[in-house]
Amino acid sequence: MEHNLPVNVREYQELAKKALPKMHYDYINGGAEDEYTLRENIAAYGRIMLRPRVLVDVSKIDMSTNLLGYDIPSPIIVAPTGAHKLANPEGEVATARAAAACNTIMHIQVLSFGSSCKIQEVAASCDAIRFFQLYIYKRRDVSATLVRRAESLGFKAIVLTVDTPVLGRREADIRNKMVFPPSPNLEGLMSFNDDLGTGGGSKLERFASETLDPSLSWKDVEWLKSITSLPILLKGVVTAEDARKAVEAGVAGVIVSNHGGRQLDYAPPAIAALEEIPAEQQMHCWNLEHMQQHGGWVAHLPMLIRLLRRWRGPCRCWWTAGSGEAPTCSRRWPSEPRQSWWGGRCSTGWRRAGRPGRST
Numbered sequence: 541m542e543h544n545l546p547v548n549v550r551e552y553q554e555l556a557k558k559a560l561p562k563m564h565y566d567y568i569n570g571g572a573e574d575e576y577t578l579r580e581n582i583a584a585y586g587r588i589m590l591r592p593r594v595l596v597d598v599s600k601i602d603m604s605t606n607l608l609g610y611d612i613p614s615p616i617i618v619a620p621t622g623a624h625k626l627a628n629p630e631g632e633v634a635t636a637r638a639a640a641a642c643n644t645i646m647h648i649q650v651l652s653f654g655s656s657c658k659i660q661e662v663a664a665s666c667d668a669i670r671f672f673q674l675y676i677y678k679r680r681d682v683s684a685t686l687v688r689r690a691e692s693l694g695f696k697a698i699v700l701t702v703d704t705p706v707l708g709r710r711e712a713d714i715r716n717k718m719v720f721p722p723s724p725n726l727e728g729l730m731s732f733n734d735d736l737g738t739g740g741g742s743k744l745e746r747f748a749s750e751t752l753d754p755s756l757s758w759k760d761v762e763w764l765k766s767i768t769s770l771p772i773l774l775k776g777v778v779t780a781e782d783a784r785k786a787v788e789a790g791v792a793g794v795i796v797s798n799h800g801g802r803q804l805d806y807a808p809p810a811i812a813a814l815e816e817i818p819a820e821q822q823m824h825c826w827n828l829e830h831m832q833q834h835g836g837w838v839a840h841l842p843m844l845i846r847l848l849r850r851w852r853g854p855c856r857c858w859w860t861a862g863s864g865e866a867p868t869c870s871r872r873w874p875s876e877p878r879q880s881w882w883g884g885r886c887s888t889g890w891r892r893a894g895r896p897g898r899s900t
């Protein structure tokens with residue numbers, strides 16, 4: 541059977557498509573509106589060529605770095621994605637176990653607010669370093685309770701998603717009348733009337749419009765700082781202007797992201813936005829001060845590009861759903877990052893229309 545195992549994420553995606561109900565597959569796979577940004581997220585990696593340097597010893601490789609004071613074996617973390625039980629019955633508990641087991645490739649999991657497992661269950665399941673992803677709700681007391689819970693359960697940082705004051709218009713979800721499983725973490729905190737009447741459409745969108753606060757602003761970052769001592773990362777920044785404001789607001793870092801093309805369509809792909817942000821601000825997408833001092837992002841970039849263009853986006857879900865297994869530290873995962881090491885000895889050539897390539 542071994543020889544029939546998928547060898548790359550596209551093959552897992554095909555299996556996942558067969559295994560999952562259409563509504564769930566489309567939710568994981570889809571983007572907002574015309575899905576231009578979703579397509580660009582992938583195409584943008586294809587425009588970056590690697591310039592391999594030969595006759596360089598790659599027998600000993602070290603991708604380790606430090607993120608918010610935690611030494612990690614590689615600069616790869618598990619992004620927050622909601623409702624893992626849509627893809628696997630064990631949900632986020634299995635993901636956390638895999639994150640802890642894969643200590644050669646990823647050791648940090650960012651748990652989504654929309655986790656289909658209780659935050660307590662995930663915390664008890666393994667010793668991965670965990671960050672908690674938060675949205676700001678109209679009801680600030682709910683957001684504050686979630687932050688306190690994350691703090692008391694040993695989560696190490698709050699990842700505030702700032703690109704979702706309103707949910708992106710995900711047309712596949714509207715068509716499928718997407719039903720998002722209620723998050724057990726909101727039980728007892730917030731009730732939601734999911735009776736759509738005759739209106740139809742995505743229940744997820746309706747839940748978001750009833751609960752998320754569209755007045756979200758920099759004042760809320762101040763508010764969040766006032767209620768927690770945990771470091772705060774802002775997720776969803778794609779311009780140098782906002783990165784600069786984030787520094788001024790005193791957050792620990794920004795995560796350059798367009799939410800996988802699921803929020804504002806025609807926003808730039810994250811990998812292209814990275815080019816803008818370091819150029820103006822000389823800082824890293826994760827940990828501004830550390831990386832600024834060490835120039836870390838430049839050192840890791842070619843390797844990361846190679847890896848990300850093949851393994852980014854919703855690949856965790858394809859892998860889980862396509863294999864029919866809970867994610868583990870599979871034989872497949874470690875091999876690709878190791879090959880990507882070689883990329884660590886390359887530099888990148890950014891090739892863009894109408895612009896000469898340059899190396900970083």
Ligand SMILES: Cc1cc2nc3c(=O)[nH]c(=O)nc-3n(C[C@H](O)[C@H](O)[C@H](O)COP(=O)(O)O)c2cc1C
Binds near residue numbers: 619798801
């Ligand atoms: C199925 C799915 C669910 C997601 N759920 C969340 C979420 O709950 N919170 C969040 O901040 N981002 C969520 N994301 C976005 C991811 O964290 C991540 O930003 C995206 O997959 C990669 O795009 P990027 O490179 O632009 O960050 C989700 C993505 C997918 C595919």
